[in-house]
Amino acid sequence: MPEADPTADIQIELHSDDAEPEAEQRPDPADRDELSVITIGAPAADPRPFVHFGCLKQALAHARSDTETEVGGVLVGESYPSERGLVIELTAALPAATEEAGLGYVTFSHQAWTEIYRQLDAMGTDLRILGWYHSHPGFGIFLSHQDRFIHNNFFAAPESVALVVDPLFERVGLFGWREGELVSLGGVRILADEACFAAAGEMAEKLSYDVADEEEGMASLRERLAQVGQAVRRILKGQ
Numbered sequence: 001m002p003e004a005d006p007t008a009d010i011q012i013e014l015h016s017d018d019a020e021p022e023a024e025q026r027p028d029p030a031d032r033d034e035l036s037v038i039t040i041g042a043p044a045a046d047p048r049p050f051v052h053f054g055c056l057k058q059a060l061a062h063a064r065s066d067t068e069t070e071v072g073g074v075l076v077g078e079s080y081p082s083e084r085g086l087v088i089e090l091t092a093a094l095p096a097a098t099e100e101a102g103l104g105y106v107t108f109s110h111q112a113w114t115e116i117y118r119q120l121d122a123m124g125t126d127l128r129i130l131g132w133y134h135s136h137p138g139f140g141i142f143l144s145h146q147d148r149f150i151h152n153n154f155f156a157a158p159e160s161v162a163l164v165v166d167p168l169f170e171r172v173g174l175f176g177w178r179e180g181e182l183v184s185l186g187g188v189r190i191l192a193d194e195a196c197f198a199a200a201g202e203m204a205e206k207l208s209y210d211v212a213d214e215e216e217g218m219a220s221l222r223e224r225l226a227q228v229g230q231a232v233r234r235i236l237k238g239q
């Protein structure tokens with residue numbers, strides 16, 4: 001399979017929050033009157049990730065825009081303690097230019113990071129980068145060796161998460177840090193206000209939280225690559 005050189009773009013430095021004061025406790029999103037929580041799977045109790053409907057919709061739309069290759073971007077939002085645990089509230093998905101992506105990998109180029117920071121500045125908010133998302137078109141939900149490399153290097157903060165979506169099979173998975181281990185967070189909590197409650201329900205009904213282990217995932221990726229190879233050979237032969 002095509003392996004991107006994982007070290008090609010690691011000299012990018014994320015904005016560091018070295019002197020950040022201890023965040024103040026805030027109401028948990030599940031206790032906020034104006035929001036409803038719709039769950040897919042069985043989301044973790046701690047950390048407590050929440051994805052706003054608009055954010056998940058953006059990531060899914062991006063993934064569905066190209067079902068031939070992996071596409072991705074960053075997830076921005078806020079993280080703070082609530083009475084119930086460490087909240088990771090994802091507000092928006094910003095697509096990265098993935099000219100380097102192929103089937104089986106996605107990378108963040110220097111240019112992609114520059115563009116992401118430009119978009120973040122333009123939004124003029126206090127939202128921070130809290131993770132990333134990318135697609136696995138047709139080969140299921142898992143973190144490949146390369147994905148783990150990216151997470152370890154760019155998203156090492158304890159509140160950093162990785163959202164993986166399979167736009168062909170309508171599957172999602174969310175991964176994050178627990179006791180220093182990068183693990184599946186068991187499910188996704190979608191946050192919806194009244195205006196998007198119905199749409200969020202429909203979205204949740206279509207999606208399944210279905211995480212495969214890496215070996216299983218790599219096997220279906222190889223199968224998909226073989227299918228693509230066959231299709232390419234047929235095209236080349238003019239059939």
Ligand SMILES: [Zn+2]
Binds near residue numbers: 104134135143144147
């Ligand atoms: Zn991946």
